[in-house]
Amino acid sequence: MAILVTGATGTIGRHLVRRVGDDVIAFVRDKAKGHALGCRYVVGAFTDHDSLARAMRGVDRVFLNGAGAVPGEQPMIPHQRAVIDAAAEAGVEHVVKLSVWHARIGGKLAEGAHGVIEEYLKASGLPWTILQPNGFMQNYSTGTAVATEGGHLIGSYGDSRVSYVDCEDIAASAAAVLANPQPDRTFVLTGPEALTHSEIADKLSTVVGREIRYIDLPPTEFANRLTAAGLPAPFAADVAALFAEVATGKLAPTTSDVATLTSHSPRTFDDFLRTNTESIKEAWSKA
Structure with a gap:
């Protein structure tokens, strides 16, 4: 094959x-x-x-x-x-x-x-x-899709929760389906828990060794910050709108699909932090 x-x-x-x-x-x-x-x-x-x-x-x-x-x-x-x-x-x-x-x-x-x-x-x-x-935990070790300012997280998530998933679990799920096809089916892959971005910032602070805060902004102000950082205004507005949708809780649920496909529980955010400590420290030293 x-x-x-x-x-x-x-x-x-x-x-x-x-x-x-x-x-x-x-x-x-x-x-x-x-x-x-x-x-x-x-x-x-x-x-x-x-x-x-x-x-x-x-x-x-x-x-x-x-x-x-x-x-x-x-x-x-x-x-x-x-x-x-x-x-x-x-x-x-x-x-x-x-x-x-x-x-x-x-x-x-x-x-x-x-x-x-x-x-x-x-x-x-x-x-x-x-x-x-769902969103990738690895965003927090590479800086991809993570908005920062002054070394802190910024966004328009409010106190909503997100069940981020580890890319290792996505790859494991993909490998399982490629080995044993599940035709005409859609699987939603999440982590086992949903965290607020303030909780994520606290966990990152422990790993990085300095305070990292989550700063919540109204969507319009968040879009303006992104534009000031160099993003085109229409793109920044769409990003802010997506973040505002997350604030409704749309990414908070968890599913069992990773476990169904791989026969193991998905990794927690703490698991991800332990596995990726050095890359997280490096990424946040530049934030």
């Missing part, structure tokens, strides 16, 4: 490649990064149909992942549609798509883009499984 992993050098892809083992083929843009993965790889691009067709030869299953929303554009949509088209042309037997929780057509930023792609995949005729994770 051959499994093609797109987004193979990213936070989830690197964990997934290791878990899939000898069956994996990584689709990468950079030859050196592909070589560093230590597995079979194909160099190409989502915009290069020939490289996608070459990557799909002999492939049975595909993990569909890629870069998220960026200011001013949504390349994710045409990129992932191209992968789906290539998979259909090659007769791939199953596609596992990494999405986001609450993906829907008309949603803002990644929610909207993933909603469009999910519907395209469902209409493609390919057997599919969709994984919809």
